[in-house]
Each structure stands twice: as structure tokens, then as C-alpha cells.
Amino acid sequence: MIQLDQLSKRYGALQALDGVSLNVPAGCLYGLLGPNGAGKTTCLRILCTLLAPDAGSVQIAGINALADPRAAREQLGYVAQEVAIDKILSGRELLQLQASLYHLDSATSRRRIAELTELLGMGEWLDRRCGTYSGGMRRRLDLASGLLHSPAVLVLDEPTVGLDIESRAALWQVLQQLRDDGTTILLSSHYLEEVDALADRLAILDGGRVIAEGSPESLKRDLGGDRVTLRVREFATPQEAQQAQSVLQQLDGVRQVVINRAQGHAINLVVEGEGAALLDRLRQQLEEASVPVFSLAQSRPSLDDVYLQATGRTLMDAELASVSSRDPKAEKKQAMR
Amino acid sequence: MTVAPAAQLSQETLALTKRLFVQLQRRPSTLVAGVLQPLIWLVLFGALFANAPDGLIPGGVSYGRFLGAGVIVFTAFSAALNAGLPVMFDREFGFLNRLLVAPLRSRYSIVLASVLYITSLSLVQSLAIMAAAWGLGYGWPGGAGLLVVLFTLLLLVAAVTALSLGLAFALPGHIELIAVIFVANLPLLFASTALAPISFMPSWLGWLAALNPLTFAIEPIRAAYLGQFSLNAVVLEAPYGSLTAAQCLSALLILSAALFVSIRPLLDRKLS
Structure with missing residues (x-):
């Protein structure tokens, strides 16, 4: 059409x-x-x-x-x-x-x-x-x-x-x-x-x-893998997050580990496979490595992950970056005849 | 649903014109101010020179009767000079984009609506001033004279409207447009024969007045007011020679045509 x-x-x-x-x-x-x-x-x-x-x-x-x-x-x-x-x-x-x-x-x-x-x-x-x-x-x-x-x-x-x-x-x-x-x-x-x-x-x-x-x-679906967000504390310090990151990178089935500064140093993981069993296994491995767990949440990939995968940044980050670089005057000129 | 192109053109033009009149009806301040300002000119200037010595105006005419024609033309001119403002606001607020997304039969209907609106508005304001001048004892043109007045105003309004619409598309915003209107308005009045005859002016100003389109409108109307109008009668003694009413009107006609032709490429570009 x-x-x-x-x-x-x-x-x-x-x-x-x-x-x-x-x-x-x-x-x-x-x-x-x-x-x-x-x-x-x-x-x-x-x-x-x-x-x-x-x-x-x-x-x-x-x-x-x-x-x-x-x-x-x-x-x-x-x-x-x-x-x-x-x-x-x-x-x-x-x-x-x-x-x-x-x-x-x-x-x-x-x-x-x-x-x-x-x-x-x-x-x-x-x-x-x-x-x-x-x-x-x-x-x-x-x-x-x-x-x-x-x-x-x-x-x-x-x-x-x-x-x-x-x-x-x-x-x-x-x-x-x-x-x-x-x-x-x-x-x-x-x-x-x-x-x-x-x-x-x-x-x-x-x-x-x-x-x-x-x-x-x-x-x-094409993106594959589940997303897991781990918070070691409600507001973790960078050191704590990095410590957890180095542990997590060693684990089986973990594809990617990113520290999200915008979320109080929460740790975003991309993991292989799906289902509740995965979360249990992860929790157990964290306990063995004595990494504290404040919260652990699992989700299917979102469109934001699609955007992240293609551009290397989240939509929110891109949005914030564009707000500061916007030129309202030029935009008005483009819209005006 | 299938309507002939001509019917579509008149449908869209009428709807756009109606919008401008509804705006005017609900916000009549432009109409009122457009009558009030020349009325003040008429009363104040008329009073200021009421005791002017005999013979100031050639032909032994009283100053009030002389002034009437000038103020009538000024009224129509000021009104037409504002023609571009509604278009400019539509450009700035994006309303024009709304119009341009529609399948208009011709995009000139937007321009045509402005011309229809401003022409009627300026003629109504001029008639109000003519009535006021009559009330002040400055005379009234007879039946044929009235036609001459309206026809002359129409030619002037067409030229000034074209100019203003051109500016409305060429300038970046309404501040600039208002500035141009503000700067153009009064000097054009003073450098014309609206307030004083050429014989009264220093020669450089006389030249300006004799080239000013306002003068070409004022003099035939003045002749009509004095009951001396004839196409072949000389109405203006310019430094470069004598002009008949027919020559003044032709000059206005050529000017309007030239202005409409010269703004066309701009309109085509902005409305494409």
C-alpha cells in the first residue's frame, strides 16, 4: 500500500x-x-x-x-x-x-x-x-x-x-x-x-x-537468548558491580555482561536458553561465588534489546543524547514553508 | 463525489475565504483599527489646516475636501498592506502545511482567498471613511464618481496585496513582516499627494510623490470628488509632465500586473 x-x-x-x-x-x-x-x-x-x-x-x-x-x-x-x-x-x-x-x-x-x-x-x-x-x-x-x-x-x-x-x-x-x-x-x-x-x-x-x-x-525472537537483570544491592557501587561482573563472565551460558550505570549499576546479562530452571542455576552459582543478590529478574528480549543490538546503545540513551543536540530553530525552519 | 474541477476550485476558495471572515467577525479589532486610524487623520489633519490661507490648495478647494481623497486611499493602502499577515501566521503555526496536505485543485486558492478577503475588507473600510468624510462636510462623489473611486481603489489594493503576499512568503517571520509594514506605511503617505499638493513640496519630494503609486490612486479619486473626473482630464502636474486620469489608472494596472507576475515564481516554490 x-x-x-x-x-x-x-x-x-x-x-x-x-x-x-x-x-x-x-x-x-x-x-x-x-x-x-x-x-x-x-x-x-x-x-x-x-x-x-x-x-x-x-x-x-x-x-x-x-x-x-x-x-x-x-x-x-x-x-x-x-x-x-x-x-x-x-x-x-x-x-x-x-x-x-x-x-x-x-x-x-x-x-x-x-x-x-x-x-x-x-x-x-x-x-x-x-x-x-x-x-x-x-x-x-x-x-x-x-x-x-x-x-x-x-x-x-x-x-x-x-x-x-x-x-x-x-x-x-x-x-x-x-x-x-x-x-x-x-x-x-x-x-x-x-x-x-x-x-x-x-x-x-x-x-x-x-x-x-x-x-x-x-x-x-531472532535476537534469541533471555535477558536477566541482577542487582547486587539496591544501589551498588561500581566496585561491587565489577566484582560481580567478573564472576558472572566465568559462568556457563552467559553470553554478555553489561553494567548499566543508569540503573544504579545493575548488571544486564544475556543468557542462553529459557525458563525458570536457568534462573535457579544462576542463583546457585552466584551463591557459590558469594556474590550478594538484591534482585534477579528474567525477561524475554524487548524491542529495546533489538535497538541495542543494532546500535550499541539503548533507545533511552539515544533519546537523551538527541535532546541535548536538538536545534529547535533549524527544526522550525525545516517545517516552515 | 466526483465534482468538476471548477466547482472544486470554488469550493476550496470559498471555504478558505470564509475562514478569514469568521476570524474577522470574532476578532474585529483589525477592522475597527483600520477605520479608526484614518478617521483620526481626517479629523486632526482637517482641523490642523482648517484655517490655511486661501490659495494653499490650487483651485481654491478647502483643505478638508483636498485631504479626503488622500485619507481614503491611505485607508485602502494600509488595509491591503496587511494582506500577508494571515498567510504569515499560517506559515509559522504550520496551518499552511495542513492546507498543503489536502488535495487542493489549485494551491492558488490559498492566495485567492487572501485577495478576496483583503479586497472586501479594504473596500468596506474605505467606504466607512468616505461616509465619515461626508459627515465632516468634505463631500461625496456622485454615482459615477463612486464607481471611479472603487475601481481606482481596487487597482491599488491589488498591487499592494500582491506585494504583501510576496513579502509574507519571502520573509522569515511575522516580526519582519510587521517591521516592513511599519516602515513602509507612513513614509509612503507623506511622500504622496495625500496631505499636500506637489506644488507645495521641495522638488526632490515632488519627484518622489509623482512616482509614488499612492499618488496615482489619489489624484483620480480627488478629481472624482470634485466632480471633474474624465479619463482624458489632466489630474497630476508631475515634474516630468502632466498625467491624465487614464494614465494614472494605467500605471496602477501595470504595477499590479507586474507585481503579481513577479511574485509568482516565489509562490510556486513555496506552495509546491
């Missing part, structure tokens, strides 16, 4: 996209995961015909979006990251404007607005001015305007940033329902759990490249 082929985009010295290819099948809820600055928004802007790539091709529902952007736009609903609404208009007036821009006739416009008001629970406040809306209301209104013309493809850029847990759960439910009704959905996120819980397939983007692609299950 969506095919991006070898997309490249450069802003001055910054290579925002470096040969990104994606293939989103029809009826799929597809996640684009990556830290800030990975190229997610650039990718979606190109897809939505707001930005021309330096190289590469974009196909939406069989339409070459670069050659015939207007036909592509008719297939697309886009819910942008920065919610631009007209504060002076009421939500209903904004939707009516939107309906005219998509050339819906007035009967269709009324019917769709009524349907979406019902679906998104906007009845109570839709006739109030947009300037009075909370973040959650704005997001719902924005989703409604993206869905107004019943597009085949819905594109959402970080749809749950800044939403409270309830609004987020409600949004997930709506997206799943839309997918079940046949809409192809592409959403970007830097929340692991979100993509893990929601997406049928995903691509992980880092530094303008796709570094992993597949279903959440297959990506985690």
Missing part, C-alpha cells in the same frame, strides 16, 4: 535520510520506531508530499506520489506532530473547512463529521472554540480531520506524545479498530511499548537508516 524506495534527504550538513526503503502492506498497522532525529518526521513529510526527497521514490496505493501528488493526497490522511489548529474556529468549523478542502459534498461532510464525533467522543465540546481545548481534545480533533475523507492510508507522526494514559489507551483502541476496518496505518513513535503493543510490523530507524524491520515478535 505504501512503498518507499531508497529515500534520501539532506538538510545542509545533516543527512536526515540515507536510503530508507519501506514496504507497508494494505491493512497493516505499521510502526516507525526510533529516537528523536532518526529521520521519522522527515520520512513522513516526504510520504505526505510536504517535502521532496533528494532521491528515491514514493508509491501510495499504486500512485507515484512524486509525479502525481494531488492523487496521492486524496488517499492520505495526515496527523502531524505539531498540531496546527485555528484557535478562533470551533472544532466543527475546522472539520467543515477540512471537508471543503477535500471536496466532500455537504451531505457527506455532515455524515462524516457526525460519525467521527461519535467515534472519538467529541460531542460535548466540538462546538467550542479550538483555543479552549486540552491536548487530548486537540489530538482527537486532529485525528478526526485526518480521517474525514475516509483515506485509505492514515499517517500519524508521534500521535501519543504528551497524552495522558487514558487518552492514549483510547487512541490505541481507535487505531486498532480502523486497522480492523481495513485502513492502512503508518505511525511513528519513540515509545517502545507503544510500537510493541500496537504495530503488526515495524521498522527501526536510526541516523536516517532502517536498522531492523519485521514483526515485533520475529525481531525479538
Whole structure:
């Protein structure tokens, strides 16, 4: 349904996209995961015909979006990251404007607005001015305007940033329902759990490249091995952690031992095999080596481990690093016409 | 669902124009200020020179009657100069991106909506000032004269709107746009024949006034107010020669056309 082929985009010295290819099948809820600055928004802007790539091709529902952007736009609903609404208009007036821009006739416009008001629970406040809306209301209104013309493809850029847990759960439910009704959905996120819980397939983007692609299950399964987190004390000193590390490295079935400074020098292990027996064996070996145990937890690999494996750092670290290197002024310039 | 292209174009243009009018209706301060400021000019300047000696204005016209045409043109000019502001705010707040993601039949409908809106707004404000000038005893153009006034204003508004829209896409933000508007506004008024005739000015200023597009709008309107309008009548004694009303209006027409043609590549680039 969506095919991006070898997309490249450069802003001055910054290579925002470096040969990104994606293939989103029809009826799929597809996640684009990556830290800030990975190229997610650039990718979606190109897809939505707001930005021309330096190289590469974009196909939406069989339409070459670069050659015939207007036909592509008719297939697309886009819910942008920065919610631009007209504060002076009421939500209903904004939707009516939107309906005219998509050339819906007035009967269709009324019917769709009524349907979406019902679906998104906007009845109570839709006739109030947009300037009075909370973040959650704005997001719902924005989703409604993206869905107004019943597009085949819905594109959402970080749809749950800044939403409270309830609004987020409600949004997930709506997206799943839309997918079940046949809409192809592409959403970007830097929340692991979100993509893990929601997406049928995903691509992980880092530094303008796709570094992993597949279903959440297959990506985690392919990684193999279980993850174990050991804390020798609640807040261990580096010495204690290193001591434990050297013991653990000697043990059978332990593939990798990393000290996680962000977690109070907890020790992250990658171990072979699965199951409770493993944990028991580990506990016994630690006792023999007289390494104290505050807690010992075992889990299947997560998408963060997938990211870690591909890039050598956790998504959280990448996120923190990008926050300090962000340039809001340059970002605004990229978004502004 | 399948609508003819022309119908789609008018549907999207009307919807975008309606948005601007709804904004105006709920935030009428631009409308009010746009009438209030020239009204103050009219009253204060009219009073300031009420006792001016006879013969200050050629033809023995009272200063108030002379001033009326200038202030009417200034009203329309100031209003049109603001044409770019809504577009600039839409650029800055990202609302423009929302419009550009939609399958608009032509992206010029965004520009067209601004032109329709600002033209009606500036004509309404000018009519309000004309009514006020009439109330102050500065006269009223007759039926045909009114048409001349409106047509002349239309030409000027078209030119200034094109300029302002061009600036709205060329400048980086609304601060810069407001600065340009602020700097352009008053000097253009003073360097025109709005407040004094060319015969009253030092020669360098006379030259500026005789090249100022505002003057090309003021003089035909002034003639219409005095009931002396004819296309072939000389309305402006410029340092470089005498200009008829027809020549003034042609100059305005050529200027608007030239401005619209010259901002087109910019619009094409910014809206592509």
C-alpha cells in the first residue's frame, strides 16, 4: 500500500535520510520506531508530499506520489506532530473547512463529521472554540480531520506524545479498530511499548537508516537468548558491580555482561536458553561465588534489546543524547514553508 | 463525489475565504483599527489646516475636501498592506502545511482567498471613511464618481496585496513582516499627494510623490470628488509632465500586473 524506495534527504550538513526503503502492506498497522532525529518526521513529510526527497521514490496505493501528488493526497490522511489548529474556529468549523478542502459534498461532510464525533467522543465540546481545548481534545480533533475523507492510508507522526494514559489507551483502541476496518496505518513513535503493543510490523530507524524491520515478535525472537537483570544491592557501587561482573563472565551460558550505570549499576546479562530452571542455576552459582543478590529478574528480549543490538546503545540513551543536540530553530525552519 | 474541477476550485476558495471572515467577525479589532486610524487623520489633519490661507490648495478647494481623497486611499493602502499577515501566521503555526496536505485543485486558492478577503475588507473600510468624510462636510462623489473611486481603489489594493503576499512568503517571520509594514506605511503617505499638493513640496519630494503609486490612486479619486473626473482630464502636474486620469489608472494596472507576475515564481516554490 505504501512503498518507499531508497529515500534520501539532506538538510545542509545533516543527512536526515540515507536510503530508507519501506514496504507497508494494505491493512497493516505499521510502526516507525526510533529516537528523536532518526529521520521519522522527515520520512513522513516526504510520504505526505510536504517535502521532496533528494532521491528515491514514493508509491501510495499504486500512485507515484512524486509525479502525481494531488492523487496521492486524496488517499492520505495526515496527523502531524505539531498540531496546527485555528484557535478562533470551533472544532466543527475546522472539520467543515477540512471537508471543503477535500471536496466532500455537504451531505457527506455532515455524515462524516457526525460519525467521527461519535467515534472519538467529541460531542460535548466540538462546538467550542479550538483555543479552549486540552491536548487530548486537540489530538482527537486532529485525528478526526485526518480521517474525514475516509483515506485509505492514515499517517500519524508521534500521535501519543504528551497524552495522558487514558487518552492514549483510547487512541490505541481507535487505531486498532480502523486497522480492523481495513485502513492502512503508518505511525511513528519513540515509545517502545507503544510500537510493541500496537504495530503488526515495524521498522527501526536510526541516523536516517532502517536498522531492523519485521514483526515485533520475529525481531525479538531472532535476537534469541533471555535477558536477566541482577542487582547486587539496591544501589551498588561500581566496585561491587565489577566484582560481580567478573564472576558472572566465568559462568556457563552467559553470553554478555553489561553494567548499566543508569540503573544504579545493575548488571544486564544475556543468557542462553529459557525458563525458570536457568534462573535457579544462576542463583546457585552466584551463591557459590558469594556474590550478594538484591534482585534477579528474567525477561524475554524487548524491542529495546533489538535497538541495542543494532546500535550499541539503548533507545533511552539515544533519546537523551538527541535532546541535548536538538536545534529547535533549524527544526522550525525545516517545517516552515 | 466526483465534482468538476471548477466547482472544486470554488469550493476550496470559498471555504478558505470564509475562514478569514469568521476570524474577522470574532476578532474585529483589525477592522475597527483600520477605520479608526484614518478617521483620526481626517479629523486632526482637517482641523490642523482648517484655517490655511486661501490659495494653499490650487483651485481654491478647502483643505478638508483636498485631504479626503488622500485619507481614503491611505485607508485602502494600509488595509491591503496587511494582506500577508494571515498567510504569515499560517506559515509559522504550520496551518499552511495542513492546507498543503489536502488535495487542493489549485494551491492558488490559498492566495485567492487572501485577495478576496483583503479586497472586501479594504473596500468596506474605505467606504466607512468616505461616509465619515461626508459627515465632516468634505463631500461625496456622485454615482459615477463612486464607481471611479472603487475601481481606482481596487487597482491599488491589488498591487499592494500582491506585494504583501510576496513579502509574507519571502520573509522569515511575522516580526519582519510587521517591521516592513511599519516602515513602509507612513513614509509612503507623506511622500504622496495625500496631505499636500506637489506644488507645495521641495522638488526632490515632488519627484518622489509623482512616482509614488499612492499618488496615482489619489489624484483620480480627488478629481472624482470634485466632480471633474474624465479619463482624458489632466489630474497630476508631475515634474516630468502632466498625467491624465487614464494614465494614472494605467500605471496602477501595470504595477499590479507586474507585481503579481513577479511574485509568482516565489509562490510556486513555496506552495509546491
